[in-house]
Amino acid sequence: MFKLSRKNLINFALIACVLLFISNSLSCFKNSAHKTVKPGLSLVGLAKREAGGIFFYHRNMVKAEESDEQIEMLRSKLFDMRELYQENSRLRSLLAFKQQSALRLIPARVIGRFPDNWTSGVILDKGKSNGINTGMVVVNHIGLIGKIIETTSLTSKVLLINDSSQGISSIVQSSRQEGLVSGSLGVNLVMRYLPKDAQISVGDIIVTSELSRIYPKGLLIGKVIKVGYEFSGLNRFAIVKPAVDLANIEEVLVIAQ
């Protein structure tokens, strides 16, 4: 066991005094020592901070990248869902129209459009093998689209109502005024051969007439957006906006004869 003798105590006190003296006498070097070490310490501190910052930034960056990927994935899922939702609602409308209609209808999808700018038409994914024949009328749940002009066993070509070669016998729904709706290759249609005193005004609904041998009576064509006089001054004409957006047709119904 350690014994604290007087001799030891004196030695310890002496050593402590010497150490105290030395440390007090060295305090004059403190300042210069601190000054010398400070830049190194600051540099190490800065490096430490920066390294920490980089590590923090990298960790955040990785997290942000992961989040971005997830956002993109969710966005694409949302886009798919929207597409499916829109397709679903379109098909539902078509189905409802098909069920309500007394006509026998063949559903088909648009797979292409005519390759030039001087004709307006689409190509359907169904043909003779599905019961589609030349001369059949094409509609959707909104209104008239066109007629079948050519069929193969698997596909068929539809001439849209805005093609310049189209002429559809039609009437103004409210006044029963007759006229001929023809395509103009543009967005709108033109209703011609209206007498000078024809009862027609902007907003009137135009439907197919019973005089037409191709199109069934009462199919919606569009709405009048402008009425004017022809160059000769003998007749009037009306600009008709088609009910169906002919530039964006995806599913159609072919009326089987």
Added chain:
Amino acid sequence: MKIILLLLVIVLLTVLQLTWPGFLIFFNCKPDLLLVFAVALVFFMNFRIAFLFAVLTGIVKDLFLPTGLAVNTISFGGWSYLVFRLSTQISTDNEYVRLFTLLVVLFLNSLITGLIILHSGNTVSPGIFFRNLVIPSVYSIALSPLIFKLIKKIS
């Protein structure tokens, strides 16, 4: 190999022409990629191959059109021959000369098709007639360097 690649390009361009995306349709007009291809062949290929493929391209285009006449089969072959004759008279090595020649061909082809439509009794307003002359021609010219590159690689 070259012939198979050219056939593949015709199929690719036809599919593209038939399913041209709606957001790339300007003023209801789309480019005539098949005619650009038919004419571009003359610049980079042997005339016989260029002519045969131009006629084939015309046939393919006519197959997807409602017109009974084989207008494109004749006109594509015709343009191929005329551009070849022109290339024997003037140098068509310069890119700008090629583009200008192509622009003239596209414009004239549109004009001929338009006049046939009018002659067959259809009514087209002057505005739409002019639109169908100018916009598809300029649009096709804008895309023609891509087809030129493609044919250059094949040749």
